[in-house]
Amino acid sequence: MLSDIITPDLFAAALRMATPLALAAIGGTICERSGVVNIALEGIMLIGAFFGTATVLATGSPWLGVLVAVLAGVGISAVHALASVNLRTDQVVSGTAINLLALGLTGFLMELWYGHPGTTQPIPTLQPVFGFGAMGDGFLGEVWRWINGVFLSHTPLVYLAVIIAVGAHWAMYHTRWGLRLRALGEHPRAVDTAGVSVARGRWMAVLMSGALGGLAGANLSIEQVGVFQEGFTNGRGFIALAANIFGRWTPIGSYLASLLFGFADALQIKLQPFRDVIDLPPEFFLMVPYVVTVVVLAGVIGRAVGPAQVGVPYEKG
């Protein structure tokens, strides 16, 4: 049985399922490093997934869908930026409003455009980048089967997420932008005193998290599922936020934490057919990602220390 569970596609699925979480979590990391809490990730992903799908349905082009998903994510997070940076609204409340707005708006537009709630027509999805076949038998053939299965079987955004994680990590610790971003969340007064606009820096960070959240939504709808379903982010935005905390507000940490959640999710799906061996109701498997989130948040990391000024509106002067 174990050899039926521990297969290349278990790990491939883990990578695949980590991707939307990782993209959103890295967005959350950038946003929170600038001092703005972003619990709107759930809504941003939903908006991105919806407008991405709608674009693909209208044009037939998955890549155009990805682009629109990113723009839609940026658009909805501009509302969050305006509320939390300029109007100094409570950021958690603003995020909640965006989540609710996303749920209502996507449902409303679905009925308006497609005449029914629920699920859209299937869309053409992004295809795997590589297409290598099997490579003979024996030990080398087996090694190749694993390499090909785990690492070389993916769609573009799965690879892009890895590149973004490494790139964002490098940028955060080795560029002037990264230094300023981190300073924004720790000591905005110092940034202000140095003559750099706090509002501008935070706006940019919130918009970037919107772009990544939109990309995460596109990954769900245009790469993984191939339709849009009402409310199908299903708490992933909050799991992404937990991944950001678990990753201690760093991009690579966020990616690795997402990988853990992705693995938990892949494993629960993989275990479903073994119901006669593991005598548990299916709902118990479905709970796993949420339980893992709580356990990770509570048990493993202890008291996580975020950016000092996260959630605090900056007041100039």
Place this chain on the structure above:
Amino acid sequence: MSEPREAVPAQRAWMSAVQKVGMPIISTVLAIGVGSLIIWIAGYDPGAAFAALFKGAFGGPRQTGETILRSTPLILAGLAVGYGFRAGLFNIGAEGQLMMGGLLAAWLGVQMAALPPMVTIPTLIVAAALAGAAWAFIPAILKARIGAHEVITTMMFSHIARYVVAWLTAGPIKAPGQIPQTVSLTESAQIPRIQSLFSEGAIEAFPYLNLGRAHLGVLIAIAAAVGIWLVLRYTTLGYENRAVGLSPWAAETAGISVQWTTVKALCISGALAGLAGGVEVMGLHHRIFDQFSSGVGFTGIAVALLAKNHPLGIIAAALLFGALSAGSGTMQLEAGVSQKIILIIQALVIFFVAAEGIVNWFIRKRQKEVASGAE
């Protein structure tokens, strides 16, 4: 932002009055205005939509009853979120606590079928509250001891609750038949309808007494609102709760245990949400099934924010959202506008209430105009 200190006292009093009562009203009007704009852009007639909405919410005794029916759990869910807010806690998982409250009431009600209503009903109500409190207890402990953010933990517990209910209603406590649900509560465990208070003659004489499905749970909700108001205003518990919400550091310095207060506040919040679930099960559905709550816990967030967490204001805010919910079906049927617009209006209400900056900005601008015009 420094308030203009040179403002004359009368003007300041006017501003504070506006902010207490006027702000929620302005926010609601703005939200309905933007909602109308969306309806109009979508190609429908906002006037007809809102006329149908109003008709569905208050067009007759049955409709009014439906509004009361939908407001009942919203008062309790709004209190749940609002009480947490008063302690600086954002209980975003009221939905899950509500489901656990409903679940225990539905299960225990069937076990107690042979007992008289005088025993059953109070027991179930207490049980539902305890189940909600228990479901909030783990996030509360995690928040107090480890600092795990309650927004994420309570949300995750909502998802877990959803699967617990789905599992139990599909298997261990499922009623015979195809549908995953529990068996119906006997009458001794049901909260009676309001109209059952009146004789048939009285209802014939005053047709407005026939409030349809509205049940006496609304009295429980109102009593809870008044109770929470008294607790916040007159008890040490309420004082500590407010103190921690205003400034945990100051409260700690004054000798209040922030951790213990956090645990108590989140558990009371969960108890109120659990009560909402119990009242829904006992008064309306008489059983529990998968996804029986349809987002009441989330609407509670909007209710609490609109009422600025004031327990009595929550009654009014819940009535508004209850009316929106009751009328939305008629709006979809008669004006063709998707019910989802109600979610959008709820979100807009939250924005406009939360973004006091918008209104403050207007007020400042107006003061500048007044100041420069008065010269």
